[in-house]
Amino acid sequence: MYGRSASQLLKEQASCESGQLAVFNNEAFDQVIKECGEHHLQLESLFRKLMEKNVDIQTTRNGGEHLGAFIHHHSLLRNKRCLMAYTQNRAEIIRSLRWQLGPVLPQEIKAKLSYSEEVYFVNHSAAMESYMSEMDIDLTVDMVPPKSRSVRVKVLDDIGEVCVGDHSISLTKHSLHSLSRTDAEPFISQGLMEEVSE
Amino acid sequence: MPGYYDMDDILMEDEPISVVFQVGAHGCGLLDPGSETNDIEKGTKMDLPYWLAHQLHLRQAVSISVPASFSQKTKKEIQADAACVDLKGRCPYFYELGCKIAPLVGDKTIGTFLLYAFTDRYKEILSKSHSGPAVPRISSRLTKEESQLFEAARSSMAAFKKWRTGGSRLEKASILGRKRKRTIPLGPSSP
Numbered sequence: 240m241y242g243r244s245a246s247q248l249l250k251e252q253a254s255c256e257s258g259q260l261a262v263f264n265n266e267a268f269d270q271v272i273k274e275c276g277e278h279h280l281q282l283e284s285l286f287r288k289l290m291e292k293n294v295d296i297q298t299t300r301n302g303g304e305h306l307g308a309f310i311h312h313h314s315l316l317r318n319k320r321c322l323m324a325y326t327q328n329r330a331e332i333i334r335s336l337r338w339q340l341g342p343v344l345p346q347e348i349k350a351k352l353s354y355s356e357e358v359y360f361v362n363h364s365a366a367m368e369s370y371m372s373e374m375d376i377d378l379t380v381d382m383v384p385p386k387s388r389s390v391r392v393k394v395l396d397d398i399g400e401v402c403v404g405d406h407s408i409s410l411t412k413h414s415l416h417s418l419s420r421t422d423a424e425p426f427i428s429q430g431l432m433e434e435v436s437e
Numbered sequence: 438m439p440g441y442y443d444m445d446d447i448l449m450e451d452e453p454i455s456v457v458f459q460v461g462a463h464g465c466g467l468l469d470p471g472s473e474t475n476d477i478e479k480g481t482k483m484d485l486p487y488w489l490a491h492q493l494h495l496r497q498a499v500s501i502s503v504p505a506s507f508s509q510k511t512k513k514e515i516q517a518d519a520a521c522v523d524l525k526g527r528c529p530y531f532y533e534l535g536c537k538i539a540p541l542v543g544d545k546t547i548g549t550f551l552l553y554a555f556t557d558r559y560k561e562i563l564s565k566s567h568s569g570p571a572v573p574r575i576s577s578r579l580t581k582e583e584s585q586l587f588e589a590a591r592s593s594m595a596a597f598k599k600w601r602t603g604g605s606r607l608e609k610a611s612i613l614g615r616k617r618k619r620t621i622p623l624g625p626s627s628p
Contacts, residue, residue, distance in 0.1 A: 242486060
């Protein structure tokens with residue numbers, strides 16, 4: 240109560256390195272919402288008592304049930320702030336996922352998201368796709384200014400046959416290729432390839 | 438200035454502050470974990486998180502005393518040798534909390550004290566961040582604000598070194614983490 244569970248929730252997210260996601264803590268989230276319900280019930284009962292007493296507001300402004308109601312009210316505001324900050328900070332990271340990893344999330348990241356966050360990612364991704372296809376430009380390539388047109392890469396995972404430009408390449412593990420930057424960038428970002436120096 | 442969604446601001450406001458209730462409160466007994474009734478008596482002394490203490494202070498329902506992190510004892514320790522004082526253990530949000538608490542307790546010396554402590558510790562942070570071991574002893578004594586500075590210096594130093602040596606510029610996405618699930622050991626490591 241009184242914001243303690245909400246702080247636990249936030250501390251868990253804050254203890255990850257910046258830009259990393261913890262698993263969405265459904266239990267703690269629901270616990271905070273339940274506590275909000277309890278604060279609300281307490282508020283209602285205190286207001287009822289005040290109405291029954293029918294006292295002059297000016298004289299008793301500063302004590303008794305008023306103060307109790309005040310504390311419950313601010314606990315509610317605090318819980319709200321914590322929950323919103325939790326979802327907002329996670330949403331920021333999820334938005335950046337589209338830029339880093341492309342439209343399909345790897346399983347290990349998907350497992351950390353709640354259902355609504357997955358839907359959020361899909362919608363955000365679709366919005367970006369529709370913009371990029373209308374402009375006919377892929378905004379997620381060349382995230383660092385390019386120095387050369389092609390890069391030498393070593394494949395780290397079996398990817399199989401991939402269409403590159405006008406021909407297809409078989410990307411097997413430990414094979415070396417020379418690809419154009421734009422083609423190689425998404426694979427490197429997902430950790431499936433790495434750049435090797437000459 | 439920190440906003441509504443800023444995590445550091447929210448966690449900073451969670452720091453406990455010792456208050457004395459000037460009026461009694463009814464219907465919120467659980468605030469004090471040790472209390473048996475649902476009321477708080479006038480004159481009760483307890484620790485409240487900053488966000489609640491601040492609001493109650495504005496209503497003049499509590500009086501706030503100077504927290505231990507800003508007491509004379511800490512001031513003397515900092516004046517002796519600022520870089521050795523474990524501020525992380527005492528108060529991880531030392532500077533932020535000090536700035537917010539100063540008008541509430543009416544202590545005008547907290548401002549200059551914070552500035553002195555920061556400038557003194559900054560010399561150590563600066564020198565240790567640009568060279569030295571990966572995790573120096575000082576990092577266990579730094580407040581949140583100082584740690585952020587330290588990390589920023591570390592990462593910009595690493596980025597500079599990488600640029601000098603011409604390392605690869607296309608990288609795996611940071612969110613995927615450093616470890617990958619592997620059953621077969623890899624060949625030679627990446628540059």
